[in-house]
Each structure stands twice: as structure tokens, then as C-alpha cells.
Amino acid sequence: MTAPALIVRVLIWLLPVVLTLMPVSVCRALESEAPIDLSALSTGRAIALVESMQVLQQPLGQVSPAAEVLSRPGWRPATVANRNASWKRSAVWLTGLVTQHGDRPLACRITLAPTRIGTVEMLALDAQTGAVLARRLEGPRMLEQVRTVDHVEAMLPFDLAPGQTVRLLIRAEDLTVATTEVTARDESAYVRHQALSLLGEAVMFTLTLLLCLLVLCSxxxxxxxxxxxxxxxxxxxxxxxxxxxxxxxxxxxxxxxxxxxxxxxxxxxxxxxxxxxxxxxxxxxxxxxxxxxxxxxxxxxxxxxxxxxxxxxxxxxxxxxxxxxxxxxxxxxxxxxxxxxxxxxxxxxxxxxxxxxxxxxxxxxxxxxxxxxxxxxxxxxxxxxxxxxxxxxxxxSIWRNRRRTAGRRAEFLAFHDALTGLPNRVSAGERLQQALDRQAPEPDATLAVLYLDLDKFKQVNDTHGHALGDRLLRAVAERMRASLGEAGSVFRLSGDEFMAIVPEAGPDGERARALAEALLAAMEPPLDLGGQQVPAGLSIGMALAPRHGRDAETLMRHADAALYAAKRDGERRLMLFAPPMLAWLTERMQLRAALHRSLRQGDFRLEFQPQCRLCDGRITGVEALLRWRLPDGTVPASPERFIPVAEESGLIVPLGDWVLDEACRQAAAWPELVVAVNVSAMQFRGGDFSGRVAAALARHGLPAHRLELELTESVLIGHEDEALRWLAELRAMGVRLAIDDFGTGYSSLSYLHRFPVHRLKIDRSFIQQMESAGPAGEATLVAAILQIARRLGLETVAEGVESPAMLTRLARMGCDVAQGHAIAQPLPSQEMRRWLDAQTDRPQVAATTA
Missing domain, CATH: 1.20.120 (Four Helix Bundle (Hemerythrin (Met), subunit A))
Incomplete structure (x- = not known):
């Protein structure tokens, strides 16, 4: 027999012997373990067992029965390294010996963590005979099967007699077994451990839910x-x-x-x-x-x-x-x-x-x-x-700081102006009353209240836009503060209106007058706003205490009246209050209140003035003119008086929308004429103006080409991009567009070329002055406007034509349409209808004026 054959035969005979002796050697290795003494459990201590145990890994599908696993090969110490990566996708067996050297039995509780491990089998075996002393099948998967829950933590209870040695055998089976901890406690310690664990979880849940509710409230x-x-x-x-x-x-x-x-x-x-x-x-x-x-x-x-x-x-x-x-x-x-x-x-x-x-x-x-x-x-x-x-x-903490900052900001804004940082009207009234109270014991003391208003601020806003207007207000506030210094306090009341208090105004207000004149002088130079020179003239009204009043409300009202008087008389003026001024201001306030009342009660009417085409004398359209007439027939005020008041109060927007709606309603019943309606800047920029126009046309069935909207140049200047978009929307609807009062504003050829308008209306002042003693200059200006319009392909309308001779003259100059008393006075709707019907039986206007 050859040597290799002999070696193979020996190995074949030895293999059964090795396989037989291997479990024995494993068992002997397990038997040589040193038991863990659990006597200290009686003192309330918990003892961690896993580091002193042995570990065996088996595939999930090949788990040995508990009766056989101790004889399986592969046991090794349950060190950290052996209990981590190697436990992935495994069933893990742990075993170890425990004993106790006390003099009385010990009720042990062996627990395994974490509790989410799917299946846990725990056994206590007699170390000598291998008899099962206690067995528990635990884990969420087993609890799910039996549908009872008295505890979720895997726990094995058994009693350990004095000197008795018990082998623990534990199987943790799951897809991934996290680092497992096995802990021994006595019965009382386990009860305490369970109670504290559940209490800790309850406290944590309660605090978390309360915290979440508070967070939601934030x-x-x-x-x-x-x-x-x-x-x-x-x-x-x-x-x-x-x-x-x-x-x-x-x-x-x-x-x-x-x-x-x-x-x-x-x-x-x-x-x-x-x-x-x-x-x-x-x-x-x-x-x-x-x-x-x-x-x-x-x-x-x-x-x-x-x-x-x-x-x-x-x-x-x-x-x-x-x-x-x-x-x-x-x-x-x-x-x-x-x-x-x-x-x-x-x-x-x-x-x-x-x-x-x-x-x-x-x-x-x-x-x-x-x-x-x-x-x-x-x-x-x-x-x-x-x-x-x-x-x-x-x-x-960030949220709380924001809230505090917002609170301080809100408190600041309650008494200060957000744009300029100056104290507001509320602060002005309080500070003025406090100054008056301090002055009361001194009969010879004089206090001055100054009301200040920017001249032509509306034109600055319309021309350059509201962003630059805001910058102007901030710059003006700084100049006022610098000019007054410690001598007085400045407040912003609203818009472009400011107020100053001068506590020590001097005899007869001379010191306050000097300060007011210094303010006027300080505002003379234009303000440089980003390279753009913007004028900022002031008008000032002044009232003195105690001469013009002894309380804050009276003084502020009188200073306001003086300011209105200063603005009425011109720009860059200082006016001291006088009693007649109050009557004028009171009348203006009464007019504003009456306007609100009349709009609610429907006291406004429309009259219509025809427009004549000069080449053939045909009536091509009418202009809707607003009139204010009470039910008893009285006229409270002319349009020249109440329209500015309506613009100041913001009433011009609902009033203008009523005019638009009423003009469409009445014109829908007439022949094919164009009705022209004036539109204010506030109304045009009031939000979705084109939508409101479309709604009025649809409501009364008026074709869009029969409506002409007349806008002043100030509506367009300063908001070119927005105005271009809005005008394009209106023109796309078919609405006609006209520039009203052309020549009196900023008259720019660039915007005439850009904006999709149909007509230019020459201001009546140019037409009326053509008939004066020296008409050459005005005639030249009108001729220039007519030539510009022809070059741009725009129609021209001359307003305020009072005589047949002027009709003839304008026709020879090339004007397209005329409007004025030479053709007809403004008439109510019914009379206008009768007048239009009568024109069919009369010679045309052009024939009578030729």
C-alpha cells in the first residue's frame, strides 16, 4: 500500500472519532466556565452578564433546538467584537453559569435588551443534570401571537438556592440583532427597574407632547x-x-x-x-x-x-x-x-x-x-x-428674540412713523399737551405749533414714482431735524404733512418765526436723491399758545388752518393763524363731509357736452361732465371746488367709478357716438382698472370703441412701464384713449410716441388766450401742438371754444375736433338726446361757420 493511500485510510478512520469527541470538547470548554456569583443581587444591585457569557451564531434558517445547541461547535467568548458585526442576519445563542453563595434562596430576574428583538427564548438549566428549571418564550413576535401583554421586555424568572449553580441559555433571533445586554436582578430590583423604566417613558412622552403643543401654539x-x-x-x-x-x-x-x-x-x-x-x-x-x-x-x-x-x-x-x-x-x-x-x-x-x-x-x-x-x-x-x-x-431663543424685537417694533410704530422714524400724530398730540401743561404756570411763556407741508409733492410722486417720493420724505425729515436742532421737535402727521413744536417761541412768537423762516431757507436747495435733483419747497402754518389756544387739539386745528391759507396763497410761505382762516378750513371740512354724504345718497349727476368734427361739422362724440346737485335743486359747489377736495380725501376713486358706470349706462341708449370720461390718477392706479372698465362695458352692453378715457399727463409720467401695460390692455379691449389738458403738464414727445393713445386734447387756457389782445404766442403754441399730433398720427380736440370765429380759425389751422359753448353747453342726458335728434334737421356746424 502506498503512503498516500495509507494516509487517506487513517483520516477516514479518525474522522468519526473527531466528530464524536468535538462536542465533548466543546461541552468540556463550557463546563470549565467560572460561574458568576449573583449574591450581590440581594443588595439591590444589577449585574451585567453578557461579557462573562459565551456566544454561538447560527443562520436564521438552521437554528438548533435548545436541547442540542450546547453540543454544537463554534462557541466563543461574548466579547464586543464577537457581538457586533457577526450577529447580522443571525440567530444568536448566549450561555453562562450563575450561582449564589448566600444563605437564603434568591429570586432572580434575567432580562434581555433591546426589547424589539423579534423572538427571545430563555432557559434556566440545572448545571449538573441539564434539567429545565425555567423557560420563557418572549419578544414582540411571540407577544403578537398570543395577543397578551403584561410586559414587553424579555424576562426569565427563576429561584436560585444557596450554593446552586444554574446554566442560562438564551436565544435572540432576528434579522439584525443589535448589541444585546443580559442583566440579572432580584425580584424587588426588577420591579423597581420596570416601574422606573415605564415612568421614565411616560414622563418623556408627556413632556414631548406638551412641548409639541407649545410649539404648535408658537x-x-x-x-x-x-x-x-x-x-x-x-x-x-x-x-x-x-x-x-x-x-x-x-x-x-x-x-x-x-x-x-x-x-x-x-x-x-x-x-x-x-x-x-x-x-x-x-x-x-x-x-x-x-x-x-x-x-x-x-x-x-x-x-x-x-x-x-x-x-x-x-x-x-x-x-x-x-x-x-x-x-x-x-x-x-x-x-x-x-x-x-x-x-x-x-x-x-x-x-x-x-x-x-x-x-x-x-x-x-x-x-x-x-x-x-x-x-x-x-x-x-x-x-x-x-x-x-x-x-x-x-x-x-431665536423665536423669542424675534417676538421681542417685533414687540418693540410694534411699540415703536405705535408712536413713530415707519418711513422717517419721526414721532407720529399720536405722539404729536401727547407731546404738545405735555408741553402746554408745563407752560401753564408761566403766563408769559409762548409756545408755537408749526404745520409744514411739501409743495407739489403729488407731482413728484406722479413724475418720479412713489419710491423716490419716500426717499424725498426721509431726506426732508433729516433736514427738518437738522434745522430745528434742540430748539424744537419734529413729527410726521401723514403723507407730506409734518408738525413742529417750539416750546420757547419768544415774545409774540418771534423766535418761532425765525426758526420757521430758517426751515423755509433750508428747503430752498433741491435735494440730491441718487444723482437726481428734486425740489422740496415748504409751506408753513403757525399757531401760538396761549394766544390761539390753550389745548393741543385747538392749536393743531388752528395751525392746520394757517397751513391751508399759506398753500392757497402760493408756495414757500409762512402764515400765522387768523380767525378767518378757520372759517375757510371749516368750510372745506364740511365740503368733504357733504361729498361723502352725497355719494351715498346719489346726489351727483352727469351732463354731456358734444364734440364736433371741424371738417364736416358732424357730432362724433360727447364728454361726460360731473355735476353736484341736491334734490332741492341747489348746487353745493362747482367741479373746480369739489374735485380737488375729492382727490385729497380719496373719494375720487369711488366717484370716478360711478361716473364711468353711469356714462356707459346712458351712452348705451344713444346713437353711434363716443362718450369721453375723465380718469383721475388715483382711479387709474387703484388696482385692476382695466377689469373695472371691462365690467362696466359688459354690464350695460356698450361696445368698447364707443368709450374714450381721458387721462392727464401726470397719470402717465413716473410710471411709464406700468402705464404702458395698462394702456395696452385697454387698447386691446378696443377702448379709445386721449391725453387731457395737453400742454399744461410735462408734455413729453417720448411718452406720446410710446403710449398707445388716439387723441390729444388741447387745454382750454390756450384756446381762450388765442382770443386775447396778444394771441400770437398762444396761436403759435397751439399750431405746434397740432403739428406734433399730425406727425404722430393723433387726432386733436380743442376744448373751451366759445365763438364761431374760433371754430373757423381752428379748422383752418388743421384741428380735428372742437368742444365748447360755440357748439353747445353741457346738457343732462335727456336734453342731450333731444339736442342730438335736432341736429339731423339743421345745417352742419362747419357749414354755418365757414
Whole structure:
């Protein structure tokens, strides 16, 4: 026999012997273990057993019966390294000997954590005979099968007699068995442990829910997101390793795996959302978008765990997606542009700490090898909750500071003007009354109240826009403050109206008058606003105490009356109050009140004045003119008086809309004539003007080409882009457009060329002055306007034509249309209809004036 054949035959004979002796050697290795003394349990201590036990890993589908596993090969010490990575997708057996050297029996309770492990089999065997002293089959999966819950934690109770040695045999079976801890306690210590554990969970749940309710009440989006993140983390921990939630709601047991899978995905997802919200990152940028997409994918996969038989693959997928989300987080938080204020810096570092803790948690859950200290740090300190709570506290402090700032801002704005920072009307009245009270004991003291108003501020707003108007008001406020210095206080009442208090006005107000004149002089130079020179003249009204009043309300009313008088007499004037001024102001206030009352009662009427085409004398249209007539036939005021008051009070907008609607209603019953309606600047810019025009036309069935809107140049200047868009909308509807009072404003060829208008209406002042003693200049100006209109392809309308001779002259100059008393006076609707019918039986106007 050859040597190789001999070797093979020997190995074949030895193999059964080796296989027979191996379990014996394993058993002998297990038998040589040193028992753990549990005597200290009687003092209330808890003893950790796992480090002194042996571990055996088996595939999930090939788990040995408990009666046979001790004879299986592969046992090794249950060190940290042996209990981590090697336990993935395994059934893990733990075994060890325990004894006690006390003089009385010991009621032991052996517990295994974490509680979420699917199936736990726990046995206490007699170390000598192997007889089963105690056995429990535990874990959420087993509890789900028996549908009873008295505890969720895996626990094996047995009694240990003095000097008795017992072998513990424990099987933990799950897809991933996290680092397992086996702890021994006596009966009283276990009861105390259970009570404290459940109490801790209850307290944590209660505090978390209360905190979430408070967060919802705050209505702060960042705090709400972080509160949801904290709630998801607490629920995840309770379902993963706690007992309270499953004991209170046993119906959750079948859904346990799916629930904590989804909650784990929500924890990571809400962390990403909280980062975007707190740091104000733009979710449309690359890294934040990828972060959100990864978080959303994790939640979707977590939801899928409810719809499959085996949720464990979803658990693993959520873990991997969460890991990817955490890898994307630094790129989103640190490489995306974000506001770099102090608050954002604090939050970003706090979130970075949260990211580090979550990363550790995810790596622990993946079952990779890690130091035991890391696991203890995570288990004992609950760093995930700590960092979420710290983030919430940081956001709370930011929210509280914002609230305080907003409160101080609101308090400031209650007594100050937001634009200029000056005290407002409320402060003005209070400060004036306080100054008067201080002055009362001194009979010779004089106090002055100055009302100040910018000249032509409306034109500045209309020409340059409201943004520049605001800058002008701020610059004017600074000049006023600088000019008055310590001698007085400045207040902004409203719009372009200011007030100043001069406590020591001097004899007969001479010192206050000097200060007012200094203010006028200070406002003489134009203001440089971004390279643009803007004039800012002042008109000032002044009232003195005690001569013109002894209380704040009276003095302010009298100073206001003096201001109106100063503006009525011209610009850049100072007027001291006199009693007749109050009568004029009172009349104006009464006129404003009467306008409001008459608009409600329907006391306004329309009259119509025809427009004649000069080439053939045909009546082509009418202009609607507003008249104010009471039911008894009296006329409270002419349009020249009440229209400016309506513009000041803002009543011009509803009044103008009524004119537009009424003109469309009456013109719809007439022949094919165009009705012209004047539109104020406030009405034109009042929001969706073209929509209001379209509604009026549709309401009365008037074709759009029969409506002509007359706008002054000030409506268009300063808002060219917006006006161009609005006019284009009106022209697209078919509405005709005209520039009213052309030549009296800013008359610019550039805007005439840009804006889609049909007509120019030459102001009546030019026409009327053509008939004066020296008409050459005015005739030249009118001729120039007519020539410009012809070059631009625009019709021209001459207003205020009073004589047939002027009709003839205008026709020879090339004017297209005339309007005035030479043709007809303004007439009410019915009379206008009769007048139009009568024109069919008369020679045309052009024939009679030729």
C-alpha cells in the first residue's frame, strides 16, 4: 500500500472519532466556565452578564433546538467584537453559569435588551443534570401571537438556592440583532427597574407632547418642524426598545416593525427638512434638492413596510437611505448659500452636532464593529434626544428674540412713523399737551405749533414714482431735524404733512418765526436723491399758545388752518393763524363731509357736452361732465371746488367709478357716438382698472370703441412701464384713449410716441388766450401742438371754444375736433338726446361757420 493511500485510510478512520469527541470538547470548554456569583443581587444591585457569557451564531434558517445547541461547535467568548458585526442576519445563542453563595434562596430576574428583538427564548438549566428549571418564550413576535401583554421586555424568572449553580441559555433571533445586554436582578430590583423604566417613558412622552403643543401654539415654522422631529424620535425609541407604548396599545404589536421603520425614516427626513427651514436654504438648489429627495425616498420606503409580508428588507433599505441622506447633509448645509447672520451660524453648528449623533446612531444600527464606549454613550445619555432638544431650544431663543424685537417694533410704530422714524400724530398730540401743561404756570411763556407741508409733492410722486417720493420724505425729515436742532421737535402727521413744536417761541412768537423762516431757507436747495435733483419747497402754518389756544387739539386745528391759507396763497410761505382762516378750513371740512354724504345718497349727476368734427361739422362724440346737485335743486359747489377736495380725501376713486358706470349706462341708449370720461390718477392706479372698465362695458352692453378715457399727463409720467401695460390692455379691449389738458403738464414727445393713445386734447387756457389782445404766442403754441399730433398720427380736440370765429380759425389751422359753448353747453342726458335728434334737421356746424 502506498503512503498516500495509507494516509487517506487513517483520516477516514479518525474522522468519526473527531466528530464524536468535538462536542465533548466543546461541552468540556463550557463546563470549565467560572460561574458568576449573583449574591450581590440581594443588595439591590444589577449585574451585567453578557461579557462573562459565551456566544454561538447560527443562520436564521438552521437554528438548533435548545436541547442540542450546547453540543454544537463554534462557541466563543461574548466579547464586543464577537457581538457586533457577526450577529447580522443571525440567530444568536448566549450561555453562562450563575450561582449564589448566600444563605437564603434568591429570586432572580434575567432580562434581555433591546426589547424589539423579534423572538427571545430563555432557559434556566440545572448545571449538573441539564434539567429545565425555567423557560420563557418572549419578544414582540411571540407577544403578537398570543395577543397578551403584561410586559414587553424579555424576562426569565427563576429561584436560585444557596450554593446552586444554574446554566442560562438564551436565544435572540432576528434579522439584525443589535448589541444585546443580559442583566440579572432580584425580584424587588426588577420591579423597581420596570416601574422606573415605564415612568421614565411616560414622563418623556408627556413632556414631548406638551412641548409639541407649545410649539404648535408658537406658529413658528422652524419650531414646528423640530418639534415633529423630536416626537418622531421619541416614538421610534419607544417602539424600538421601550415598553409603554406597546403595553398601552397592544394593537400596535402586529405593526411594530413597520412603525419603527417608518419612524426611523421620518427622523432622518425631518432632520433634513428642519435643516432647510432653519437655515433658510433654497430647496431648488442642487444639494438641498438631493437631500430632500433622499429623505422623501426614505419615508416612501418606510411606508412600504406596512404592505409587505416581511418588513425586514424595508428596514435595511431605510437604514441605507438614511445613511445616504446623512452623507448628503454636510454638502447641503455647508456648501449652499444661506443668510450668514449670527442666528443661522448657531443653528448650523447645532445641526452639525445633531448630524454627528445621527450618523453614529445609523452606524450602530447597521451592525458594524464599534467600541463599547460608543454604545454606552448612545444608550445611557440618549444624545439623539439631547441634540434635538438643544436645537429646539436654540430655535426657541431665536423665536423669542424675534417676538421681542417685533414687540418693540410694534411699540415703536405705535408712536413713530415707519418711513422717517419721526414721532407720529399720536405722539404729536401727547407731546404738545405735555408741553402746554408745563407752560401753564408761566403766563408769559409762548409756545408755537408749526404745520409744514411739501409743495407739489403729488407731482413728484406722479413724475418720479412713489419710491423716490419716500426717499424725498426721509431726506426732508433729516433736514427738518437738522434745522430745528434742540430748539424744537419734529413729527410726521401723514403723507407730506409734518408738525413742529417750539416750546420757547419768544415774545409774540418771534423766535418761532425765525426758526420757521430758517426751515423755509433750508428747503430752498433741491435735494440730491441718487444723482437726481428734486425740489422740496415748504409751506408753513403757525399757531401760538396761549394766544390761539390753550389745548393741543385747538392749536393743531388752528395751525392746520394757517397751513391751508399759506398753500392757497402760493408756495414757500409762512402764515400765522387768523380767525378767518378757520372759517375757510371749516368750510372745506364740511365740503368733504357733504361729498361723502352725497355719494351715498346719489346726489351727483352727469351732463354731456358734444364734440364736433371741424371738417364736416358732424357730432362724433360727447364728454361726460360731473355735476353736484341736491334734490332741492341747489348746487353745493362747482367741479373746480369739489374735485380737488375729492382727490385729497380719496373719494375720487369711488366717484370716478360711478361716473364711468353711469356714462356707459346712458351712452348705451344713444346713437353711434363716443362718450369721453375723465380718469383721475388715483382711479387709474387703484388696482385692476382695466377689469373695472371691462365690467362696466359688459354690464350695460356698450361696445368698447364707443368709450374714450381721458387721462392727464401726470397719470402717465413716473410710471411709464406700468402705464404702458395698462394702456395696452385697454387698447386691446378696443377702448379709445386721449391725453387731457395737453400742454399744461410735462408734455413729453417720448411718452406720446410710446403710449398707445388716439387723441390729444388741447387745454382750454390756450384756446381762450388765442382770443386775447396778444394771441400770437398762444396761436403759435397751439399750431405746434397740432403739428406734433399730425406727425404722430393723433387726432386733436380743442376744448373751451366759445365763438364761431374760433371754430373757423381752428379748422383752418388743421384741428380735428372742437368742444365748447360755440357748439353747445353741457346738457343732462335727456336734453342731450333731444339736442342730438335736432341736429339731423339743421345745417352742419362747419357749414354755418365757414
Amino acid at each position: 406658529r413658528d415654522r422652524g419650531m414646528i418642524v423640530v418639534g415633529g422631529w423630536l416626537l418622531a424620535g421619541v416614538c421610534f425609541e419607544s417602539l424600538f426598545s421601550g415598553q409603554l407604548l406597546l403595553m398601552l396599545l397592544p394593537a400596535l404589536l402586529p405593526w411594530n416593525v413597520g412603525l419603527f421603520t417608518l419612524l426611523g425614516a421620518l427622523c432622518t427626513g425631518l432632520f433634513g427638512v428642519a435643516t432647510l427651514v432653519l437655515l433658510r436654504l433654497d430647496a431648488r438648489q442642487r444639494w438641498p434638492l438631493l437631500l430632500l429627495a433622499s429623505a422623501a425616498l426614505g419615508v416612501v420606503v418606510g411606508l412600504s413596510a406596512f404592505f409587505v409580508t416581511d418588513a425586514n428588507p424595508a428596514r435595511m433599505a431605510v437604514n441605507r437611505i438614511g445613511f445616504i441622506t446623512l452623507l448628503l447633509w454636510p454638502l447641503a448645509a455647508w456648501r449652499s448659500p444661506a443668510p450668514l447672520d449670527e442666528e443661522r451660524h448657531r443653528l448650523r453648528w447645532m445641526l452639525t452636532l445633531s448630524w454627528a449623533v445621527l450618523l453614529v446612531y445609523v452606524m450602530l444600527a447597521r451592525g458594524a464593529p464599534h467600541p463599547q464606549a460608543l454604545q454606552l454613550l448612545q444608550d445611557e445619555l440618549r444624545l439623539d434626544r439631547l441634540v434635538i432638544g438643544a436645537t429646539l431650544m436654540v430655535q426657541f
